[in-house]
Amino acid sequence: MAAREEARHHILTVLVENKFGVLSRVAGLFSRRGYNIYSLAVSPTDDERFSRMTVVVDAESSPIEQITKQLNKLIPVIKINELGPDEGVERELMLATVKAGPEVRSQVTELASIFEARIVDVGFDAMTLMVAGSPNRLDAMSDLLAPFGIIELQRTGRIALPKLTRQPTRLRTVKSRSA
Amino acid sequence: MKLTGAQALIKSLEMENVEVMFGLPGGAILPVYDPLIDSSIRHVLVRHEQGAGHMAEGYAHATGRPGVAMVTSGPAATNIVTPLCDAYMDSVPIVVITGQVAYSSIGTDAFQEADTVGITMPVTKHNWLVTDAQDIPRIVREAFHVATTGRPGPVLVDVPKDVSNAQMDWYWPDGVELPGYRPSTKGHAKQIKEAARLINQARRPVIYAGGGILKGRAAEALRELAELAGLHVVTTLMARGAFPDDHPLCLGMPGMHGNYTAITSMQRADLLITLGARFDDRVTGKVSAFAPDAKIIHVDVDPAELGKVRRPDVPIVGDSRLVIEELVKAVRAEQSKHGKSDLTDWDRQIDEWRRDHPLQYEQQDGGPLKPQYCIEALRDNTPDDTIVVAGVGQHQMWTSQYWRFNHPYTWVNSGGLGTMGFAVPAAIGAKVGKPERMVWAVDGDGCFQMTAQELVTASAERIPVKIAILNNAYLGMVRQWQELFYEERYSEVYLSPDLPDYVKWAEAMGCVGLRVDTPEDVVPAIEKANEVDDRPVVIDFRTDYREKVYPMVAAGDSNDNVILGPEYGEGGY
Ligand SMILES: Cc1ncc(C[n+]2csc(CCOP(=O)(O)OP(=O)(O)O)c2C)c(N)n1
Ligand SMILES: [Mg+2]
Numbered sequence: 001m002a003a004r005e006e007a008r009h010h011i012l013t014v015l016v017e018n019k020f021g022v023l024s025r026v027a028g029l030f031s032r033r034g035y036n037i038y039s040l041a042v043s044p045t046d047d048e049r050f051s052r053m054t055v056v057v058d059a060e061s062s063p064i065e066q067i068t069k070q071l072n073k074l075i076p077v078i079k080i081n082e083l084g085p086d087e088g089v090e091r092e093l094m095l096a097t098v099k100a101g102p103e104v105r106s107q108v109t110e111l112a113s114i115f116e117a118r119i120v121d122v123g124f125d126a127m128t129l130m131v132a133g134s135p136n137r138l139d140a141m142s143d144l145l146a147p148f149g150i151i152e153l154q155r156t157g158r159i160a161l162p163k164l165t166r167q168p169t170r171l172r173t174v175k176s177r178s179a
Numbered sequence: 180m181k182l183t184g185a186q187a188l189i190k191s192l193e194m195e196n197v198e199v200m201f202g203l204p205g206g207a208i209l210p211v212y213d214p215l216i217d218s219s220i221r222h223v224l225v226r227h228e229q230g231a232g233h234m235a236e237g238y239a240h241a242t243g244r245p246g247v248a249m250v251t252s253g254p255a256a257t258n259i260v261t262p263l264c265d266a267y268m269d270s271v272p273i274v275v276i277t278g279q280v281a282y283s284s285i286g287t288d289a290f291q292e293a294d295t296v297g298i299t300m301p302v303t304k305h306n307w308l309v310t311d312a313q314d315i316p317r318i319v320r321e322a323f324h325v326a327t328t329g330r331p332g333p334v335l336v337d338v339p340k341d342v343s344n345a346q347m348d349w350y351w352p353d354g355v356e357l358p359g360y361r362p363s364t365k366g367h368a369k370q371i372k373e374a375a376r377l378i379n380q381a382r383r384p385v386i387y388a389g390g391g392i393l394k395g396r397a398a399e400a401l402r403e404l405a406e407l408a409g410l411h412v413v414t415t416l417m418a419r420g421a422f423p424d425d426h427p428l429c430l431g432m433p434g435m436h437g438n439y440t441a442i443t444s445m446q447r448a449d450l451l452i453t454l455g456a457r458f459d460d461r462v463t464g465k466v467s468a469f470a471p472d473a474k475i476i477h478v479d480v481d482p483a484e485l486g487k488v489r490r491p492d493v494p495i496v497g498d499s500r501l502v503i504e505e506l507v508k509a510v511r512a513e514q515s516k517h518g519k520s521d522l523t524d525w526d527r528q529i530d531e532w533r534r535d536h537p538l539q540y541e542q543q544d545g546g547p548l549k550p551q552y553c554i555e556a557l558r559d560n561t562p563d564d565t566i567v568v569a570g571v572g573q574h575q576m577w578t579s580q581y582w583r584f585n586h587p588y589t590w591v592n593s594g595g596l597g598t599m600g601f602a603v604p605a606a607i608g609a610k611v612g613k614p615e616r617m618v619w620a621v622d623g624d625g626c627f628q629m630t631a632q633e634l635v636t637a638s639a640e641r642i643p644v645k646i647a648i649l650n651n652a653y654l655g656m657v658r659q660w661q662e663l664f665y666e667e668r669y670s671e672v673y674l675s676p677d678l679p680d681y682v683k684w685a686e687a688m689g690c691v692g693l694r695v696d697t698p699e700d701v702v703p704a705i706e707k708a709n710e711v712d713d714r715p716v717v718i719d720f721r722t723d724y725r726e727k728v729y730p731m732v733a734a735g736d737s738n739d740n741v742i743l744g745p746e747y748g749e750g751g752y
Contacts, residue, residue, distance in 0.1 A: 016359075017358075017359065021296065021297075021308070024297065024300065028300050028301055032301045065486060066486075066487060069482050069483035070483050072482070073481070073483060074305075074359070075304075075305045075357055075360045076359055077359050078358050078359045
């Protein structure tokens with residue numbers, strides 16, 4: 001199921017001016033125009049004047065071309081790159097606190113090692129794991145942790161860069177001009 | 180030179196050649212009203228901040244220059260949200276300055292604090308909260324640049340009181356630096372060539388001209404294109420006047436209350452040359468049934484309009500005037516290569532439609548006064564370049580249908596938002612911008628009651644606008660829908676013809692008030708009003724409440740189903 005969902009997602013990486021209110025301009029645009037955000041991550045870039053937003057949208061329910069065009073009209077939006085379903089390397093981070101009493105603790109740690117997750121906190125009957133990876137992998141991990149009993153789980157939302165191929169780049173610049 | 184933020188703000192407005200602003204002071208904007216006393220900028224003191232916003236819009240519509248309004252924080256800022264939204268929908272360049280509570284107390288629910296930037300974000304092209312007095316000249320410069328370039332629109336600058344009181348070192352920036360804002364101007368040469376090819380091959384072409392012609396100052400270019408290729412032109416509600424109504428190629432207004440020929444020629448067209456229009460639902464009717472055989476050329480300065488509603492065959496992003504000028508050259512080249520296309524059959528068909536389905540109404544001698552008759556009388560007894568402003572409702576549609584707009588920038592109305600109460604303040608703004616021209620507002624009785632108090636402003640400031648109220652004692656347009664689509668179940672639409680007494684009300688506001696009950700009195704009253712030049716005039720035309728706007732395409736219906744008039748029966752075409 002997770003994999004099928006993957007296929008519908010488009011990723012927009014949006015370079016924005018690092019200024020007051022930019023996140024609410026972007027978020028407001030999505031709600032005003034009736035587009036759905038699947039996930040959203042905001043991070044600083046190596047240039048402190050800019051931040052990067054990674055917006056994952058459902059390509060079926062949202063008109064991706066309209067979204068990028070409308071985003072382009074926001075004045076603090078500098079550049080938008082669009083990654084189609086297979087065009088990006090996507091990673092996400094997950095923290096999960098699971099029930100892990102003495103009788104199952106070793107099973108949980110074993111699962112953690114299969115997923116190359118790290119144990120970042122241990123309590124008497126619970127453990128917090130951290131795992132980074134593709135969204136699919138995190139889905140699998142959380143499915144497998146579920147039977148133990150998930151107490152809390154958080155994911156960062158994904159960040160993405162274009163896949164490298166023998167062609168120079170698959171990055172498509174869609175911001176060229178605005179009105 | 181050291182200035183306060185407030186002084187810098189006024190000086191920046193002067194640098195932007197602002198000659199007039201509309202506003203009303205209050206606590207948070209007080210510092211800025213002080214240096215205004217010593218400024219060359221004229222200030223028009225309104226009676227409600229909504230009026231300030233619509234005046235700025237009227238000024239911008241009539242002059243093409245950005246209108247400026249200035250109000251205080253909180254309730255004043257929320258009062259101007261409607262004009263901002265109106266200007267956003269109709270791409271009107273206005274700059275609104277709002278006072279804000281001190282930056283240091285933002286977020287504390289201080290007295291008259293409102294999140295003005297947050298509230299107005301979705302209804303402005305861009306807005307700014309000034310956090311440092313030193314930024315004021317830069318931001319003002321950016322604000323005017325953004326408002327007036329690309330697709331024009333409203334902007335807002337929110338200025339906290341401590342920022343306007345703070346000291347800054349005066350400077351005036353050479354230009355603007357907005358890396359995320361680069362509106363395109365020139366269209367793509369290859370696309371223009373392709374468009375010219377389609378135009379020269381079309382058998383049933385129609386130019387679908389929208390408000391972008393006026394915003395882009397492209398009326399002359401449009402005329403050149405139309406005449407060069409013999410193309411008929413429809414002018415949308417926002418484009419009335421962009422192509423002269425007395426031109427043989429002009430088809431007038433399309434859409435829900437457009438005339439039969441304008442609607443039907445678009446429906447049957449094989450090519451729609453869409454120039455600065457946006458396929459609004461009031462024009463297209465049911466989108467899937469709209470102009471089914473037409474290829475689409477779509478020219479717009481806003482790339483997001485291309486493909487938003489209807490996918491164009493030839494999309495061209497660019498300034499309407501520049502693109503049309505290039506298109507003229509390209510069509511000429513096509514014509515010299517392949518000869519001019521023969522449109523005789525199409526022209527004959529259009530003439531037939533025009534002959535068979537003209538607009539119609541009947542004014543009987545001694546019968547109830549028809550609103551259309553009042554408009555025709557007004558049209559025929561005012562100068563050709565009169566600026567006409569409308570409210571929203573039946574009277575607006577009749578004015579658009581029956582006026583003859585022979586010049587650009589003579590029609591001011593609220594199209595996209597449909598804001599009742601627009602007419603009186605917008606007329607005042609238009610008259611301030613074009614004092615040498617006669618300005619008539621055609622208003623509804625319902626609309627008039629929403630913003631009439633601005634006639635006090637007009638009297639006080641000696642702005643002699645003229646208002647024709649088509650008083651049908653109803654929220655007529657809503658009544659029309661209830662009559663046609665709700666089985667004549669009239670719910671909350673009756674207003675009364677004489678409560679208020681419009682003549683007394685006009686007089687109380689310092690205007691001349693006149694009342695007209697019969698067709699014979701129409702022209703004398705207009706002549707009398709035209710003679711008044713030192714104060715506003717209001718004429719209360721008591722019109723037939725039963726009159727409805729036809730033709731009509733029911734909302735959501737196909738444009739093939741034009742209802743021509745009541746005689747075609749319920750739902751009949
Ligand atoms: C601010 C606002 N409120 C409500 C409406 C809905 N509305 C559209 S037309 C109309 C009736 C307008 O009545 P009037 O001004 O008398 O004009 P008429 O249609 O009678 O010519 C109404 C209520 C609107 N467009 N704007
Ligand atoms: Mg009415």
